[in-house]
Amino acid sequence: MQEIVQGLKGRNKTVGFVPTMGALHEGHLSLIRKARKENDFVVVSIFVNPIQFGPAEDFSRYPRPIKQDIHLCREENVDFLFYPTGNQMYPLGFKTYVAVEQLSDVLCGAARRGHFRGVTTVVCKLFNIVQPDSAYFGQKDAQQAIIIQRMVKDLNMPIRIRVMPIVRHKSGLALSSRNIYLNEKERRDALCLSAALKFAKDLIKSGERNCQIIIKKLREFIESKKTARIEYVSIVDLNNLKPIERITDKCLIALAVRIGKTRLIDNILIKTYDISRG
Amino acid sequence: MQEIVQGLKGRNKTVGFVPTMGALHEGHLSLIRKARKENDFVVVSIFVNPIQFGPAEDFSRYPRPIKQDIHLCREENVDFLFYPTGNQMYPLGFKTYVAVEQLSDVLCGAARRGHFRGVTTVVCKLFNIVQPDSAYFGQKDAQQAIIIQRMVKDLNMPIRIRVMPIVRHKSGLALSSRNIYLNEKERRDALCLSAALKFAKDLIKSGERNCQIIIKKLREFIESKKTARIEYVSIVDLNNLKPIERITDKCLIALAVRIGKTRLIDNILIKTYDISRG
Numbered sequence: 443m444q445e446i447v448q449g450l451k452g453r454n455k456t457v458g459f460v461p462t463m464g465a466l467h468e469g470h471l472s473l474i475r476k477a478r479k480e481n482d483f484v485v486v487s488i489f490v491n492p493i494q495f496g497p498a499e500d501f502s503r504y505p506r507p508i509k510q511d512i513h514l515c516r517e518e519n520v521d522f523l524f525y526p527t528g529n530q531m532y533p534l535g536f537k538t539y540v541a542v543e544q545l546s547d548v549l550c551g552a553a554r555r556g557h558f559r560g561v562t563t564v565v566c567k568l569f570n571i572v573q574p575d576s577a578y579f580g581q582k583d584a585q586q587a588i589i590i591q592r593m594v595k596d597l598n599m600p601i602r603i604r605v606m607p608i609v610r611h612k613s614g615l616a617l618s619s620r621n622i623y624l625n626e627k628e629r630r631d632a633l634c635l636s637a638a639l640k641f642a643k644d645l646i647k648s649g650e651r652n653c654q655i656i657i658k659k660l661r662e663f664i665e666s667k668k669t670a671r672i673e674y675v676s677i678v679d680l681n682n683l684k685p686i687e688r689i690t691d692k693c694l695i696a697l698a699v700r701i702g703k704t705r706l707i708d709n710i711l712i713k714t715y716d717i718s719r720g
Numbered sequence: 721m722q723e724i725v726q727g728l729k730g731r732n733k734t735v736g737f738v739p740t741m742g743a744l745h746e747g748h749l750s751l752i753r754k755a756r757k758e759n760d761f762v763v764v765s766i767f768v769n770p771i772q773f774g775p776a777e778d779f780s781r782y783p784r785p786i787k788q789d790i791h792l793c794r795e796e797n798v799d800f801l802f803y804p805t806g807n808q809m810y811p812l813g814f815k816t817y818v819a820v821e822q823l824s825d826v827l828c829g830a831a832r833r834g835h836f837r838g839v840t841t842v843v844c845k846l847f848n849i850v851q852p853d854s855a856y857f858g859q860k861d862a863q864q865a866i867i868i869q870r871m872v873k874d875l876n877m878p879i880r881i882r883v884m885p886i887v888r889h890k891s892g893l894a895l896s897s898r899n900i901y902l903n904e905k906e907r908r909d910a911l912c913l914s915a916a917l918k919f920a921k922d923l924i925k926s927g928e929r930n931c932q933i934i935i936k937k938l939r940e941f942i943e944s945k946k947t948a949r950i951e952y953v954s955i956v957d958l959n960n961l962k963p964i965e966r967i968t969d970k971c972l973i974a975l976a977v978r979i980g981k982t983r984l985i986d987n988i989l990i991k992t993y994d995i996s997r998g
Contacts (some may be wrong), residue, residue, distance in 0.1 A: 444878055452732055471821040535959070537821040538840075538874035544815055562816075563875075596816035597841075600722055600846040681813070 455482040459574030464488035465505040465619035473578035487524040494560030495504040576602040623704040631667040635708040653677040673698035735758040737852030741895035742766040743783040747887040753858035756837040765802040768855035772838030854880040862987045909945040913986040931955040
């Protein structure tokens with residue numbers, strides 16, 4: 443992969459990169475299409491990264507429909523699919539980690555210890571292998587996108603990070619490879635995540651600025667679903683992911699909720715525009 | 721710097737890189753000359769990296785003879801000197817670190833907590849900025865060289881690491897920017913480091929294989945100098961830097977000794993050749 447890309451670079455071609463864990467859905471495809479539009483060559487990687495899963499998490503049962511993924515990549519005119527094994531990425535003796543402090547310890551990082559260190563380490567490796575001009579991530583994983591932007595800036599990586607909007611089912615449910623874990627009832631209950639975020643935005647538009655009050659209302663809203671167990675509901679500053687008390691500028695509302703045994707996340711960016719209309 | 725190098729890369733030129741903390745001596749110059757020989761362009765960086773110094777260490781008094789360094793770089797036909805400020809390398813909000821586990825916690829890393837994390841972080845940044853084909857390090861900092869080789873391999877950096885032999889004064893003293901801290905008497909006492917390593921090699925050549933015995937003799941040898949205080953004397957495996965009990969294959973003998981207030985290090989590689997002659 444590295445040799446191929448260095449050949450392209452020698453010919454001054456631009457490379458767009460979409461790193462994924464496979465089980466591709468319309469969210470991934472939106473990233474691939476953007477990469478296709480903006481670059482001479484498009485590289486997709488599929489790697490279910492063991493070091494970003496905790497011991498009690500779903501590494502082994504994470505979906506791996508590789509044939510379907512290859513088919514989708516072909517349909518989207520992806521030029522190269524990078525599909526390494528665990529041993530190729532982490533051979534015996536591997537001991538180097540990339541960590542973004544503070545940002546990795548909050549929100550999803552509080553419950554998933556070591557998760558983001560696993561993410562930044564594998565993304566750093568993939569960036570060195572693929573050497574893209576631009577790399578594409580989904581706003582669905584908002585914290586991940588912010589952490590990777592921080593890593594790229596801090597480590598002076600010559601890569602442009604593009605973060606693309608969340609793709610949702612028409613019901614409002616944010617697309618996720620983990621949605622296949624949901625049964626029919628859970629899938630209905632899972633709509634409380636996106637509905638809660640819409641509710642929050644409406645509250646803000648109608649003038650509410652107190653985060654404690656907004657969070658309380660969101661928690662009540664979500665907890666009205668029997669299968670829902672909240673992990674966190676947070677309103678945070680976009681730069682440091684620290685909780686804010688009042689909404690005075692753009693910010694991120696993020697939540698993680700278990701629906702049955704399935705952990706789902708969703709988020710919404712509140713823009714200056716939304717606030718000024720309040 | 722990054723733009724300049726990307727321009728060179730676009731023209732398929734090779735770049736050799738010598739990262740330094742300045743106060744250049746013949747050791748650095750041997751690296752620069754090797755880089756000059758092997759590459760189309762040579763980049764030298766001078767940056768006294770604050771995050772690799774502990775709070776009680778010599779960051780503020782570390783020598784910074786920049787005019788002399790620039791002169792030396794010109795004399796050696798260095799193409800680019802990269803000389804950033806602390807704020808440019810670590811702007812407000814910086815929070816990403818690269819760490820090589822285990823290897824960073826032993827030998828010099830045991831006494832200098834966080835030192836090697838500072839080294840790997842800055843070297844990762846410099847590699848991303850300079851994007852060299854080859855980077856040159858001195859065997860004098862043997863542990864640093866091993867850790868950087870590990871980082872480059874683990875993070876798939878497309879860079880060849882070249883480690884060049886220790887350059888010594890004719891007295892045997894390994895060249896170091898910190899030698900200027902020594903007064904005349906200390907400079908004589910400091911010869912015990914290189915003499916001890918020569919002594920160890922002779923012991924091995926004469927058939928001694930027991931590391932405990934070799935280390936005991938080296939300690940006695942060094943402690944015969946009044947100004948010398950040993951930090952460590954270790955015989956380690958080259959791959960994992962773990963202490964070995966018997967010498968059966970090539971290995972590293974490394975030591976750190978304070979001469980007065982000045983901390984000095986030195987080391988010797990024992991090769992299969994040295995052992996087979998025993």
